[in-house]
Amino acid sequence: MARRARYARDPLGLRRALSDRLLPGLVAAMALLAALALAGSRGAEALKDRWQAGAAAAVTVQLPPEQAVQMDQALAVLRAMPEVQSAEAVSAARMKELLRPWLGEVPALPLPAVIELRLVNAAIDPAPLANRLSETVPGAELEAHGIWVSRLAALASSVQGVALAVLALVAGVAVAVVAVATRAGIAARREAIEIFHDLGATQRDIAGRFARRIGLLAAGGALAGAALAVPALAALSSMAAPFAGGEVMPWTALPWLDLALLPPFAGIIGWATAQYSVRHWLRRLP
Structure with a gap:
């Protein structure tokens, strides 16, 4: 059956x-x-x-450690530029946190002061901004990440x-x-x-x-x-x-x-x- x-x-x-x-x-x-x-x-x-979305319009400004005292001046200059949407200083703690995946525990060395910018438009050429900033804050270096x-x-x-x-x-x-x-x-x-x-x-x-x-x-x-x-x-x-x-x-x-x-x-x-x-x-x- x-x-x-x-x-x-x-x-x-x-x-x-x-x-x-x-x-x-x-x-x-x-x-x-x-x-x-x-x-x-x-x-x-x-x-x-x-x-x-996150990095195309991002630009960083670096100040050598010996010029970190000019941070406030650099922030004022950058925030006054119409091409800049926002400018914020990156704290030392955050810098170490960002570097830890690549360098491990960051030694107690002087780190450059870094400002993180957000441009109004990612298509803006950052070269004129760098020239205007260097005239006011000598030694400041501006780096755009758009190409990367x-x-x-x-x-x-x-x-x-x-x-x-x-x-x-x-x-x-x-x-x-x-x-x-x-x-x-x-x-x-x-x-x-x-x-x-x-x-x-x-x-x-x-x-x-x-x-x-x-x-x-x-x-x-x-x-x-x-x-x-x-x-x-x-x-x-x-x-x-x-x-x-x-x-x-x-x-x-x-x-x-x-x-x-x-x-x-x-x-x-x-x-x-x-x-x-x-x-x-x-x-x-x-």
Whole structure:
């Protein structure tokens, strides 16, 4: 009785023909790669936006340690310029905090006095500002970060493009793997399929049984891959926190929506590929 019930549910014997280990394992590995590619793309885009919004209009003014007493004078000159939106002195404590990721514990050495400016428009040429400032405060050096921000933004865009290319490659490999698995299942159950077809089963029925089985296997594999990606992405998020201002929380920064969408997308790819592969093979039957 139990055997008849299993046959009624799976007349083609697809549970034996389509392994529930190999295909889900391969899809899990590809889902892990896809999750890393998606996270890389999202992260590169977020860093690019942060750099462009935060540093493009930022300019720093440095005063040698021996001229730090002229800080108030330099601030007054800068705040009087119409091109300057704000000018604030950077405290010594903040300077050490900014230098700590690069130099470690900053030794007790005299540090230059630094003023952080925010220009009204990032397109403003800082050279005239530097000339006017040096006339009033000799030795003051003005440095704009726009050129470095544009280079970093170009680098982030390149990383994003590579991540999307990797994602497309993973999707293509997934289609190929599912197609090979489907053909292997057809070859293993060829005789049963032909009998089922001769008894009046339609292409829709046979292809649908393959598609449901492979779609579920692919979705299950992608779910496992997404779960494996979570700790890896959390670790990468912690490593990237200094570049994002140190405000990134590993778990809240993860692309949860992308991870949640991986299993259904993998299931759809598996279902559609199996449908096409089986129907294409059935059309050649006499």
